Each structure stands twice: as structure tokens, then as C-alpha cells.
Amino acid sequence: MNVKLILSTFLFGGLIIFNVNALPASLIERDGDTSLGTWQIVGESGVNAMHAFLVSARKVVFVDKLEGNALKRPDGISAISAEYDLDKNEARPLSIYTNTFCSAGAWLGNGTLVEAGGDNGDANFRSGRQTVRVYDQSIGDWYELEGIMPSMRWYPTMLSLPSGNVLVVGGSKAATGINKEAINNPTYTYYPPSGTVMEDYPLQFLAETLPNNLYPMVHVMPNFEGKPIIFLHANQRSISFDLGSGKVVFEYPKLPGAFRNYPLTGTSVILPLSSIDNYNARFMICGGNKAYEITSEGEASCGILDLMAENAEWEMNDFGGTPRVMPDATFLVDGTILFVNGARTGFAGYRKGGGANALWVNENPVLFPVLYDSYAKTFKPLASSIVPRMYHSVSTLVPDGTVLVTGSNPQGGVSLNVKYPTEYRVEIFSPPYLFSNTPRPNIISLQTFEINKERIKVYYQQIVTLIVQVAGGEPSFKASLIHHGFITHSQNMGQRFVWLDVVNVWMDTTVTDQYIVTVLLPPNSNIIAPGPSFIYLMNYDAPAYSGVEVLLNEQPA
Known part of the structure; x- marks a missing residue:
């Protein structure tokens, strides 16, 4: 292989500029206005998507509560979990036998998805309140560890930890609309446990x-000392907490405005991390509501908090000017955040009554997403969907750069002929960057491995090599690493975005339009937890045709 060195310098933040005056021409002519993105209904989810998580480059798993979905398991019982194939746009039933209602999930460092908690059973399903479920990727199905949690958990949060295990935190011991002292569960536990049994x-x-502390918002705090410190937000309060000592490290100022936790549901992210500012963490929280009232207007504000600042203060904005309760926040390949789904009024919960006199506790669906640029600090409204997505809806980035959006079921059972029916329609939103005039890169291999055949093992602080093809003149590459998380109830548990430093780019002179790109992976597991993530590449503003699925861990001794 003959190569020509294009760039040999270390640039922070993953951005290399070759020639800003000569962008390649468009490869494809497109009809219509795509500047705001496009929506397409592509299939049906099989079960309502109360939970969702990406298990490979082209497959997503959905989990529902106990209800009469038309998709059946082999034993004839309505399925409550399904694997959705993004190429065939088909769902197949999976095997869960305990009640998953309002549970949570996170990824182990070995690449296994763990889900925990739930509600009482019925004639066909056993109780899930103290159950841990494990999605076994080798068989593409679940197995369940019933009764192993030391206490009952409904509406807990889970988080992938730097240690490679997962944290299960909070929730209540029984189903409720508003949490109460008698059923509150102010504890946390780990799976797998350090000993023989799980402890609280x-x-x-x-x-x-109390009372607004269900599905507390929890994120790992970046640091270089290896400390197991997490950030928590509940009600209007925020703290950093040292899991090693079991003590509060710091309490932040009270968040202005609305409440943001279930049932006055908002959403949160840690904004993109970069070596440029030493992986400084900024927490962003958006939406919610001020009152547990059907007619109460959702919150049209976001708060941003610099978690590392000595005198941290909330920086508030108007969330693009649209009130929204139950929004979902999804990172795109370029580090922008797509806020989608939700309602203008009300709170998370089921309709009251039936027929023409039904009261919908979440109403006035917001059909258009907004795109947030954390560097420009701007919100941009994008193209509208035609499908209301309110209580029990989800969104997740797909490795081809699109966003899968599905779910919505603001009632206790499957109802199809009502104002807001149980939604099985799966939509794909194509963001504006997919319609750029810039040629999209095609990643051929990573570390000589063909991409997305299986997870490629990579390590912290490793420089990895990608073989990339891109037409149309000298490219300009930037790279990122995204953990897609576990999505439910407007919480994307563990979702993380880290810019990667592009180290070198060579032109392969033996192959037309082929380049060798080396990127540096993050320095430690406090920046991004070990486990499954995707490496993404962009040419100027155009993402690659697919990200690369990797399994990130510590280098073996």
C-alpha cells in the first residue's frame, strides 16, 4: 500500500480542515425541501415501545408493559418485547415472563444489557418488582433472574458505571402517580454485586x-482520578455523589422553573465532551411542568449547569420557545441534540375514563422536533411528523445517521380506535445533515476488521485506524464516540457523546478516493463507560454511511 501523508498533527476536538473553499458537488439530486429533514413511516414495532435500546447496527429491541399486543410469543401469549430489524422493518417476539412495567436498563462493560424492576404480575406473567433481566446477544433473547434485588423498584434509574457494572438507583416500592414517603425507595444497588448477593x-x-424524584436523572462525572462520582438531579435539586465513600461531594444551586422528573417529565443529557476543555461536563435539562394538572402548560425552558465550575450557576434558555412535557433527547452524529416527542400540556400518565368523555392527562402533542447546537446555543425547529408521540414513546440514533422514533400509549391497555391510540408505527427521521451536498464517507474497516459484523474490541487511550472511502476532492474529517444508552420515559440512561481527536490522515495512493484515518479513543472510563458504543466519522458536515460498533474496555494486563 502506498500512502501520502495528508496531515501529521494532533488536533483536539476531532476536527481537521483541508480546504474550506472547495467543497465537493452533490452526489445525488434530491427533490423537495429537505433542509428541515424528512419523516418516513417504515414498519410496525410489534409491541408498544415503552423501552428501546440498540443491540447492533441494524437491530433495536423494544420492551412494553403487560397488555394485549397483537404480536404473539410461540406459546400464544401476547409478547411484551420484540426485536426490530431495521433492514426488513419487521418485528419478532422475544421471551419475557415477568412484568417490565416502568423498569430501567443499562449496559455492562462486557456488552450485556441489563434491565431491572417492574410491577406485579398477572395470570400469564410473574412479578417483576425484584427481577433483573439480561438480554443475551448470543441468542438474541432474554433470561430472567427473579427476586434477586433486595427491594422492590418501580421507576428506578440505571447507569453504566466506569467499573463495568451497573447502578440501580431510586424508584418506589409500588405503582403510583406521585411518589410518597411510605413507598419511596431512597437507596441504590449494583449488578452484578461485589459479593454473593445484591445489597441496598x-x-x-x-x-x-419527594415527591418528584422518580426516574432520577443520573450521569457519570468525568474525572482523571478514577473516582466513582455520579451526578444526580431530582425534584429541583442536584448533587454530585461519591459512590466509593457513600457521601455527597457537592450540592448545586436549585434549578429555576418547573419540575423535571416523572410525572412532570423532562429530559437531560451531558453535553458533548471534548479534550479541548479537558472533558469539562455540562449538564442540560429541558422541559417538564410546574404543576400536576391536566391543563397545566409544559415547561418552555432548559437549564445548563457547568458541573466543574467552582461557583456553578444555572444558565437558562427558552427551549426554542415551545412548551414540552415528556420530550426525548437524542444525540446526532455531529453532536447536536434532537429534542422530539412530547405534549404541550399535562403530565405523564394514562387517560382518565373512556369514550367521548375521556380526559387525556397529556394533550396537544408537539409534532415537530427542535435541533439544539450546544456551541452556537441555538434551537432550530425541524420538519413535523404526523404521528403524536406522548406517554411511552422513544427515540434513538441509528448508526446510519437517522433517528428511529416510535411508541406512544397514554392509556392502560391497547386501544386503537381512540384519539391517541396505542402506536405501533415506526418512523425514521432523516436529519438535514443527510441531505448535505458534501459526499458521505464510507468506512471500510477499523483495525483491519470489516465493520458491523461483530463488535470490534477497542481500548481506552488507543489510537485506532479506519480505512475510509470518500469521493469529491480532499475531505475534512471529524470523529465522535457515542454510547446510545437505554431509552424510556424521556430518559436515555447512559447516553454519552465524546469527540475523538483525529491524529493523522493519509491518502492511499493505490486506491481511488481512499484514506487512512487514525483517531485517539478517550483516556479513561470516567469519560465514557466501558461497553458497546459506536465510532462515527464525518466529512465536513456529512456523516458516514454507518458508524462502527465497538466494545470499549481497559487494555488487558
Whole structure:
């Protein structure tokens, strides 16, 4: 192989500029206005998507509560979990036998998805309140560890930890609309446990933040000391907490405006991390509501908090000017955030009554997403869907750069001929960057492995090599690493975006339009937790045709 060195310098933030005056021409002529993105209904989910998580480059798993979905397991019982094939746009039933209602999920460092908690059973399903479920990728199905959690958890949060295990935190011990002291569960536990059994550890913060503390927002705090510190937000309060000592490290100022936790549901992310500012973490929280009232207008504000600042203060904005309760926040390949789904009024929960007199506790669906650029600090409204997506809806980035959006079921059972029916339609939203005039890169291999045949093992601080083809003149590459998380109830548990430093780019002179790109992976597991993630590449503003699925871990001794 003959190569020509294009660039040999270390640039932070993953951006290399070759020739800003000579962008290649469009490869494809497109009809219509695509500047705001496009929507397409592509299939049916089989079960309502109360939960969702990406299990490979072209497959997503959905999990529902107990209800009469038309998709059946082999034993004839309505399925409550399904694997959705993004190429065939077909769903196949999976095997869950305990009640998953309002549970949570996160990824182990070995690449296994763990889900925990739930509600009581019925004639066909056993109780899930103390159950841990494991999605076994080798067989493409679930197995269940019933009763192993030391306490009942409904509406807990889970988080992938730097250690490679997962945290299960908070929730209530019984189903409820608003949490109460009698059923509150102000504790946390780990799976797998350090000993032979799971144990609960006290978390006073969750005793102090009643009643709006269900699905607490939890994120790993970046640091270089290897400390197991997490950030938590519940009600209007935020703390950093050291899991090693079991003590609060710092309490942040009270968040202005609305409440943001279930049932006055907002959403949150840690904004893109970069070596440019030493992986400084900024927490962003958007939407919610001020009151547990059907007619109460959703919150049209976001708060941003610099978690590393000595005198941290909330920086508030108007969330693009649209009130929204139950929004979903999804990172796109370029580090922008797509806020989608939700309602203008009400709160998370089921309609009251039936027929023409039904009261919908979440109403006035917001049909258009907004795109947030954290560097420009701007919101941009994008093209509208035709499908209302409110309570129990989800969105997730797909490795081809699109966003899968599905779900919505603001009622206790399957109802199809009502104002807001149980939604099985799966939509794909194509963001504006897919319609750029810039040629999209095609990643051929990573570390000599063909991409997306299986997860490619990579390590912290490793420089990895991608073989990339892109037409149309000298490219300009930037790279990112995204953990897609576990999505439910407007919470994307563990979702993370980290810019990768592009180290070198060579032109392969033996192959037309082929380049060798080396990128540096993050320095440690506090920046992004070990486990499955995707490496993404962009040429100027155009993402590659697919990201690369990797399994990130510590280098073996």
C-alpha cells in the first residue's frame, strides 16, 4: 500500500480542515425541501415501545408493559418485547415472563444489557418488582433472574458505571402517580454485586426530594482520578455523589422553573465532551411542568449547569420557545441534540375514563422536533411528523445517521380506535445533515476488521485506524464516540457523546478516493463507560454511511 501523508498533527476536538473553499458537488439530486429533514413511516414495532435500546447496527429491541399486543410469543401469549430489524422493518417476539412495567436498563462493560424492576404480575406473567433481566446477544433473547434485588423498584434509574457494572438507583416500592414517603425507595444497588448477593445502600438525597424524584436523572462525572462520582438531579435539586465513600461531594444551586422528573417529565443529557476543555461536563435539562394538572402548560425552558465550575450557576434558555412535557433527547452524529416527542400540556400518565368523555392527562402533542447546537446555543425547529408521540414513546440514533422514533400509549391497555391510540408505527427521521451536498464517507474497516459484523474490541487511550472511502476532492474529517444508552420515559440512561481527536490522515495512493484515518479513543472510563458504543466519522458536515460498533474496555494486563 502506498500512502501520502495528508496531515501529521494532533488536533483536539476531532476536527481537521483541508480546504474550506472547495467543497465537493452533490452526489445525488434530491427533490423537495429537505433542509428541515424528512419523516418516513417504515414498519410496525410489534409491541408498544415503552423501552428501546440498540443491540447492533441494524437491530433495536423494544420492551412494553403487560397488555394485549397483537404480536404473539410461540406459546400464544401476547409478547411484551420484540426485536426490530431495521433492514426488513419487521418485528419478532422475544421471551419475557415477568412484568417490565416502568423498569430501567443499562449496559455492562462486557456488552450485556441489563434491565431491572417492574410491577406485579398477572395470570400469564410473574412479578417483576425484584427481577433483573439480561438480554443475551448470543441468542438474541432474554433470561430472567427473579427476586434477586433486595427491594422492590418501580421507576428506578440505571447507569453504566466506569467499573463495568451497573447502578440501580431510586424508584418506589409500588405503582403510583406521585411518589410518597411510605413507598419511596431512597437507596441504590449494583449488578452484578461485589459479593454473593445484591445489597441496598442508603441515599438520603432521594428521601429529601419527594415527591418528584422518580426516574432520577443520573450521569457519570468525568474525572482523571478514577473516582466513582455520579451526578444526580431530582425534584429541583442536584448533587454530585461519591459512590466509593457513600457521601455527597457537592450540592448545586436549585434549578429555576418547573419540575423535571416523572410525572412532570423532562429530559437531560451531558453535553458533548471534548479534550479541548479537558472533558469539562455540562449538564442540560429541558422541559417538564410546574404543576400536576391536566391543563397545566409544559415547561418552555432548559437549564445548563457547568458541573466543574467552582461557583456553578444555572444558565437558562427558552427551549426554542415551545412548551414540552415528556420530550426525548437524542444525540446526532455531529453532536447536536434532537429534542422530539412530547405534549404541550399535562403530565405523564394514562387517560382518565373512556369514550367521548375521556380526559387525556397529556394533550396537544408537539409534532415537530427542535435541533439544539450546544456551541452556537441555538434551537432550530425541524420538519413535523404526523404521528403524536406522548406517554411511552422513544427515540434513538441509528448508526446510519437517522433517528428511529416510535411508541406512544397514554392509556392502560391497547386501544386503537381512540384519539391517541396505542402506536405501533415506526418512523425514521432523516436529519438535514443527510441531505448535505458534501459526499458521505464510507468506512471500510477499523483495525483491519470489516465493520458491523461483530463488535470490534477497542481500548481506552488507543489510537485506532479506519480505512475510509470518500469521493469529491480532499475531505475534512471529524470523529465522535457515542454510547446510545437505554431509552424510556424521556430518559436515555447512559447516553454519552465524546469527540475523538483525529491524529493523522493519509491518502492511499493505490486506491481511488481512499484514506487512512487514525483517531485517539478517550483516556479513561470516567469519560465514557466501558461497553458497546459506536465510532462515527464525518466529512465536513456529512456523516458516514454507518458508524462502527465497538466494545470499549481497559487494555488487558
